[in-house]
Amino acid sequence: MKMRICCTTCPNECELDVEIDENKKILSATGNKCPRGLAFAEKEVVDPVRVLASTVKVDNGAHNALLPVRTKEAIPLRYHFEVMHQLEQMEVSAPIQMGDVILPNVCDTGVDVIASRNIR
Amino acid sequence: MKQYDLIIIGGGISGCAIARELSAYQLRVAVLEKNLDVATGTTKANGGIVHGGDDPQPGTLKAKLNVRGVELYPEYAKQLGFKYRETGSMVVGFNEEDLKYLEKLLDNGIKNGVKDIELVKDPKRIREIEPQCSKDAKYAVYCPHCGIVDPFEVAIAMCENAVENGVDFYLGEPVTKIEKKDNLFEITTPKDTYQCTYVIDAAGLHADDVARLAGIDEYNIIARHGDLLMLDKECGVKNLMPLYPIPSPESKGTVALSTLAGNVIVSATAVYREKDDTDSYADGIAQLIAGATKLVNGLNTRKVIRTFAGERAVCENNNNDFWIKPSATCENWFHVAGIQSPGVASAPALAEYVLNMLKENGVPFEKKENWNPIHKEPIDFSELSSEAQDKLIHEEPSYGKIVCRCETVTEGEIVAAIHRNPQATTVEAVKRRTRAGMGRCQSGFCQSKVVHILSRELGIPVEEVRLESKDSWLLAGEVKEGVTK
Amino acid sequence: MKTNYDVIVIGGGPAGMAAAIEADKKGAQVALVERNEELGGILNQCIHPGFGLKYFKEELTGPEYAQRLINELEKTKVEVFLSSMVLEINHLENGNHLVSFINEEGRLSLETKAIVLAMGCRERTRGEIKIPGARVAGVYTAGLAQRYINMDNLKPGTRFVILGSGDIGLIMARRLSLEGMKVEGVYELMPYANGLFRNIKNCLEDFGIPLHLSTTVTRVIGKDRVEAVEVTKVDENLQPIDGTQEIIPCDTLLLSIGLIPENEISSKAGVALNPATNGAIVDDNFETSVKGIFSCGNVLHVHDLADNVTQEAEKTGRNAASYALGETKEAEAKLQVSANFPIGYTVPSTTQKNQNASIYFRVRKPIEEAEMVITSGDKEIFRGKPRSYKPSIMECQMVPAKLLENATDEITLSLEMKESA
Structure with a gap:
């Protein structure tokens, strides 16, 4: 099967034409300017992954009702709503430092949800 | 049940002007307004011109009240602390046919008693009077005493001064039922019942509907819809006096002028539509842009920041005139209806006229000894000197917090507006009193701040803050509810 | 309180912070005035990833991008005024400028040799x-x-x-x-x-x-x-x-x-604006039509990447500091830069003969394949490889000083469309 995939690894946004077999293994790929494009395509056809960014309620921030957070690495797209649900239930307290782990190892992906900024 | 001598139904500029006029006398007066603020109907959507008085047909009530209004406005503005500027105006003609019309208009104006009105036939002089007038203009009728106001500022100042002198305003109370028992009216709203001897029906577009609630069916109001445009302060034109084209029978046509704040407003189309239709229409907007382009030289019509629309209440089969008279079928009921243009220009004179009408109809009037006609104007931070700004911030630090960056409105001004009497309880009410959100970003930056200040000052959840009307909700609750406690 | 500075930066977003940091590094005495109660500007609400790939070489969220700049700024001597709204800029007889702003302490006026405008943009x-x-x-x-x-x-x-x-x-x-x-x-x-x-x-x-x-x-x-x-x-x-x-x-x-640069303060200060960008007209130093006033970031022209904003602002901050410290040489031979449709605008509007030029621009419509052609008078001085151009992407055309040797007093950028096959 032939597919067109847009690599979102960097602002170049290469468009790749890939051919995959029935096991979703890439047979051929053209259009990528660097190897990261191929790596992206390999994941994308099997189990697309994205960084998830959201917020968590802060119970005592001076100016901030919410703490912005994100997954440290990309996690499978299919877990995003489950992680959103877990973040919904949480509340954190200042002070918080950028990079602090807010929710470890979400959905057993080995990836932590971390704070995106400091909150005093 | 609350008891009054006289109740005014409708808190537009007419109702507010009458309330303020009557506040000088020993009468218990109340105003019932269906919306959450005064000045939310026709009053908030018009050009804000104190027209010279050349346009209305001689002999009409309109003509009389307009010309008298022009005389009264400067003193009114001083007493009530609202901004008024005498700008002069021109009705502009481009050809010989237009000249014929302008000659008639001049004659009209003279018959109406318009002071210093003049027919200008020298294009050079037209440009001396208004350098930004179209270069194609050949003739003009010049009214040097035409002026401009912010109509809602006028209405609010009148309302607040009336309140200072003992008039009660009930906002958010639409009249649902009116009964007459033992020569007393009983007026019901969703919140209360009010009893009074006299009623003044100043309910604008719905004056006829309100009268019918009391079983009075003497006239019919139809709605003449007008689109309007507001342009950025930087639109190529500054301090433009009102310029009118040769009018149609229905409307004065597309008028362009600079507002007191320095924007350009283009007003208004005229199409009969359903009552309460304040939608903007694409063809109307296009008509306004074409009209303004023809009248004004150098206007950048791409700089529109807001389109809006209003409706004027037109009394059917009444020669386009105001309908101000006692009811023919119901004693002690007074109509103040069909107040279309020049309603703003006429307001002070209308109040004076209504007072006399009431006196002639036996309403007892005795002057209050302690009536205070002076209303203190609110602080406008952006107009203060640097030293005064600094001093004010030291006295009250919230004047050092800018909320609306486009119009330089501080938190102090917003808090003050909210706590005036009556209170400003909606985002639009705050805007009308402070200009927060009226600038080029149209509240993109400040709405969230205004909502939070309203919530804090009124002690209500942010979700309950409204844009304008009771059901104009802004926010649907929290995104993250957090730990369920 | 100190009331004299070399450089005052107006705006504490990714442009203002980067300009202030670089001006400080050059040894200038710098103040930064920010209207919000915290630094970071609009990045604070852009909680999504996609920032920093170019500048920090890793993918960050908006708040992270801001936090990194805030952390850098905290290491400098830059004086930061928060919750402070600039109301006006006045020009003094000694060639300096007076920046007046308010905050809860009162109305303050600071004198400065140079100003960097970095107020960002607003939405249509x-x-x-x-x-x-x-x-x-x-x-x-x-x-x-x-x-x-x-x-x-x-x-x-x-x-x-x-x-x-x-x-x-x-x-x-x-x-x-x-x-x-x-x-x-x-x-x-x-x-x-x-x-x-x-x-x-x-x-x-x-x-x-x-x-x-x-x-x-x-x-x-x-x-x-x-x-x-x-x-x-x-x-x-x-x-x-x-x-x-x-x-x-x-x-x-x-x-x-769409977004529009927010230049109320600039135009009140007499800064000439470019109707194509709604931002200031600047030279290759990012200096506006008013001597000593510089402009960068989204208040100059709307960028699609914060990374580009930061890089532009760093240059601007250094230039403003050089100006304030008296290190700027007068331009020897100025070249007007203009562009033909479908190129919508260029930043800067002028450049210099003896220097490499970086010319930023955007196209007004998508172009499948075109060659960049730079002319001066009727001479062609540069022709690029055929490629595609998108309106969503801000482009940068580098022009080496050597090519500009043959230029008269202006250069014009055009895109020559290739016939589609």
């Missing part, structure tokens, strides 16, 4: 595109909705239609979907999407949100709050096609229809 509104219909609650710019959701923890509605495929609108489509608010669709007047492709993919396709091109909102319907919008297809002249109207029930209309 409903009024500017004159959407007819009801004037009801529930019409928001995408950025205001973003603020409500990501900063204030408040939902601006429950069921959304988004007009405009600009990046903020796309990002908001994903954000709303993730937070359980319904997005009916994104409508775009143009026949192509305005946002970056990555955002179409990650924000719409991932969530099954339809993108309707050549379609616009022609009416807002409702009594008090939005109840529906009418959408209509448009023809090649962008005029609505009668008979294609469709009513989409919703309670909120989000507008993502």
Whole structure:
């Protein structure tokens, strides 16, 4: 099967034409300017992954009702709503430092949800 | 049940002007307004011109009240602390046919008693009077005493001064039922019942509907819809006096002028539509842009920041005139209806006229000894000197917090507006009193701040803050509810 | 209190912070004036990833990008005034400028040799595109909705239609979907999407949100709050096609229809603006028409990447410091820079003969294949390789000093279209 995939690894946004077999293994790929494009395509056809960014309620921030957070690495797209649900239930307290782990190892992906900024 | 001598139904500029006029006398007066603020109907959507008085047909009530209004406005503005500027105006003609019309208009104006009105036939002089007038203009009728106001500022100042002198305003109370028992009216709203001897029906577009609630069916109001445009302060034109084209029978046509704040407003189309239709229409907007382009030289019509629309209440089969008279079928009921243009220009004179009408109809009037006609104007931070700004911030630090960056409105001004009497309880009410959100970003930056200040000052959840009307909700609750406690 | 500075930076977003840091590094005494109660500007509400790939060489969220700059700024001697709104700039007889601002302490005026304008931009509104219909609650710019959701923890509605495929609108489509608010669709007047492709993919396709091109909102319907919008297809002249109207029930209309540099203070200070960008006219040092006043970031021209903003601001900060410290040489031979359609504008508007030039521009419509041609008078001095150009991407054309040797007193950038096969 032939597919067109847009690599979102960097602002170049290469468009790749890939051919995959029935096991979703890439047979051929053209259009990528660097190897990261191929790596992206390999994941994308099997189990697309994205960084998830959201917020968590802060119970005592001076100016901030919410703490912005994100997954440290990309996690499978299919877990995003489950992680959103877990973040919904949480509340954190200042002070918080950028990079602090807010929710470890979400959905057993080995990836932590971390704070995106400091909150005093 | 609350008891009054006289109740005014409708808190537009007419109702507010009458309330303020009557506040000088020993009468218990109340105003019932269906919306959450005064000045939310026709009053908030018009050009804000104190027209010279050349346009209305001689002999009409309109003509009389307009010309008298022009005389009264400067003193009114001083007493009530609202901004008024005498700008002069021109009705502009481009050809010989237009000249014929302008000659008639001049004659009209003279018959109406318009002071210093003049027919200008020298294009050079037209440009001396208004350098930004179209270069194609050949003739003009010049009214040097035409002026401009912010109509809602006028209405609010009148309302607040009336309140200072003992008039009660009930906002958010639409009249649902009116009964007459033992020569007393009983007026019901969703919140209360009010009893009074006299009623003044100043309910604008719905004056006829309100009268019918009391079983009075003497006239019919139809709605003449007008689109309007507001342009950025930087639109190529500054301090433009009102310029009118040769009018149609229905409307004065597309008028362009600079507002007191320095924007350009283009007003208004005229199409009969359903009552309460304040939608903007694409063809109307296009008509306004074409009209303004023809009248004004150098206007950048791409700089529109807001389109809006209003409706004027037109009394059917009444020669386009105001309908101000006692009811023919119901004693002690007074109509103040069909107040279309020049309603703003006429307001002070209308109040004076209504007072006399009431006196002639036996309403007892005795002057209050302690009536205070002076209303203190609110602080406008952006107009203060640097030293005064600094001093004010030291006295009250919230004047050092800018909320609306486009119009330089501080938190102090917003808090003050909210706590005036009556209170400003909606985002639009705050805007009308402070200009927060009226600038080029149209509240993109400040709405969230205004909502939070309203919530804090009124002690209500942010979700309950409204844009304008009771059901104009802004926010649907929290995104993250957090730990369920 | 210190009232004299070498450089005052107005704005504490990614442009202002970067300019202040670099000016400080050059040894200038720097103050930064920010209107919000914290630094970071609009980045604080852009909680999504996609920032920093170019500048920090890793993918960050907006707040992280801001935090890194804040951390850098804290290491400098830059004096930061928060919750402070600049009201005016006045010019002094000694050639210096006076920056007046207010905060809760009062009205302050600081004297400075150089100013960097870095106030950012604002969103275009409903009024500017004159959407007819009801004037009801529930019409928001995408950025205001973003603020409500990501900063204030408040939902601006429950069921959304988004007009405009600009990046903020796309990002908001994903954000709303993730937070359980319904997005009916994104409508775009143009026949192509305005946002970056990555955002179409990650924000719409991932969530099954339809993108309707050549379609616009022609009416807002409702009594008090939005109840529906009418959408209509448009023809090649962008005029609505009668008979294609469709009513989409919703309670909120989000507008993502473009950004405009916010230059109120600049124009009051006498800075000449470029009508094509709504930003200041600047030379290759990012100096405006007023001596000692510089401009960078989104207040100069709207960028698509914060990374570009920071890099531009760093140069500007260094230039402002050099000017203030008396290290700037007068330009020897100025070259006017202009461009032909479909190039919409260039920044800078002038450059110099003896220096390499970096000329930023945007195209007004997508171009499949064209060659960049630079001419001076009737001489061609440069011709680029054929490639594609997109309006969503700010381009940078480097012109080595050597090529400019043959230039007269101006250069013009043009795109020569290749005949499509």
